Amino acid sequence: MNLDFSDDQRYLQDEARKFFDKEGGLSNARNVMDNAQEADQDLWKKIVELGWTGIRVPEAYEGLGLGHLELCVIAEELGRSLAPVPFSSSVYFFTEALIKFASEDIKLDLLPKLVSGEVVGTYAIAEDMHQATESNLNVAVASDKLRGTKIAVPDAGMASHMVVVVKSSTGTDLRLVDLADASITVTPQDFITIYTLSITDPACSTSYEVEAKYTVTQSDINPVATPDPLVLGDQVTIESSYSYDSYQWGWNWIDVVDINSSTYPGYYQNSADGMSMTDYPESSTWYYVEVTDGACKSLDSVYVVVGPVPYDAISPNGDGLNDEWEILDISSYPTAEVQIFNRWGSLIFSSTGENYNNNKWNGEHEGKLLPVGTYYYTINLKDGSELQTGAVTIVR
Numbered sequence: 001m002n003l004d005f006s007d008d009q010r011y012l013q014d015e016a017r018k019f020f021d022k023e024g025g026l027s028n029a030r031n032v033m034d035n036a037q038e039a040d041q042d043l044w045k046k047i048v049e050l051g052w053t054g055i056r057v058p059e060a061y062e063g064l065g066l067g068h069l070e071l072c073v074i075a076e077e078l079g080r081s082l083a084p085v086p087f088s089s090s091v092y093f094f095t096e097a098l099i100k101f102a103s104e105d106i107k108l109d110l111l112p113k114l115v116s117g118e119v120v121g122t123y124a125i126a127e128d129m130h131q132a133t134e135s136n137l138n139v140a141v142a143s144d145k146l147r148g149t150k151i152a153v154p155d156a157g158m159a160s161h162m163v164v165v166v167k168s169s170t171g172t173d174l175r176l177v178d179l180a181d182a183s184i185t186v187t188p189q190d191f192i193t194i195y196t197l198s199i200t201d202p203a204c205s206t207s208y209e210v211e212a213k214y215t216v217t218q219s220d221i222n223p224v225a226t227p228d229p230l231v232l233g234d235q236v237t238i239e240s241s242y243s244y245d246s247y248q249w250g251w252n253w254i255d256v257v258d259i260n261s262s263t264y265p266g267y268y269q270n271s272a273d274g275m276s277m278t279d280y281p282e283s284s285t286w287y288y289v290e291v292t293d294g295a296c297k298s299l300d301s302v303y304v305v306v307g308p309v310p311y312d313a314i315s316p317n318g319d320g321l322n323d324e325w326e327i328l329d330i331s332s333y334p335t336a337e338v339q340i341f342n343r344w345g346s347l348i349f350s351s352t353g354e355n356y357n358n359n360k361w362n363g364e365h366e367g368k369l370l371p372v373g374t375y376y377y378t379i380n381l382k383d384g385s386e387l388q389t390g391a392v393t394i395v396r
Helices: 007-022 026-034 041-050 068-081 087-101 104-116
Strands: 121-124 140-142 145-147 161-168 171-178 192-200 207-215 223-226 236-240 248-257 266-273 276-279 285-292 297-304 337-341 347-352 373-380 388-394
Touching: 007 068, 026 068, 068 087, 087 104, 087 121, 087 161, 087 171, 223 285, 223 297, 236 285, 236 297, 266 276, 276 285
Parallel strands: 121 161, 140 161
Antiparallel strands: 140 145, 161 171, 192 207, 223 236, 236 276, 248 266, 248 285, 285 297, 337 347, 337 373, 373 388
């Protein structure tokens, strides 16, 4: 089995790497940040001219009609250079959403415009500091109108259209929004507030304006959980990566007991003080921290996964050590689904929590040893918790 890129894909990757290196590489990202810009408009225009905005758009809508693998090749080079352009929001998410879910009329109207750069798309999911779920969505649709607020919308200042995750009469829905609509307001979240004072002198025919800029500096909290993931019953310690001894710390989280119970799960609000905290979570949990220095407040969060703990490498060389991929405590989740994929997204192994210890992955696919490299796993506990994902490396 040939698991390498094709010649065409290698050529595309090489050309993309040369392009981004020629256009400045990481210096573009630094320049955009230093000058508080939305994106590198010139770089985006050149990407449009190369046709990469239409890499997944079918030829019938004036795109290149290529596959997800070619998109990943471009995405890898974009990430390598930290290119400050709306490619992920417009091409990964918005364009893919239209291809998969939009009506034919919408596709005929917007897909060619996405290819030409006339339209830049984005998506809106989050509404507060908590993880967005069907149960806590507040932006709703009624009488074909949306009402509510979304936050942390990527590239919203540059986008012309947006796909919005909303609550509807049928559950969760996607709605297309034209940001040129006068009823929609886009507000930058940049922690800089500019106040303008207008002064009018009755004796003068003109007024004066005085502008004051107030910059809020966010404390870099970066809470880290150790271990993460962890086996049910183990203790987790969460602390900041930085030391702010003089600050006031407040942690809060919700314990969920028996998440599968129809009559009881129990929900318990917990809190703790101090720069670090410990807990014995019963299930995967979000932990939120609020830090104040008496004047300013900073917020952050970390998601701690409770479940099977997979090793990150195997060495199937027949010496009896790490010849098989170990997943600690997987048998406690008999209905869990374990899957492993290669770098192109092809499934190479699957099992269940009940059967895994009797059928561990040994670095093979269809009876043949796979080459040294990195592979990607998903573990779906099927209990309502988030999908566990990660990488496992074959070494010899």
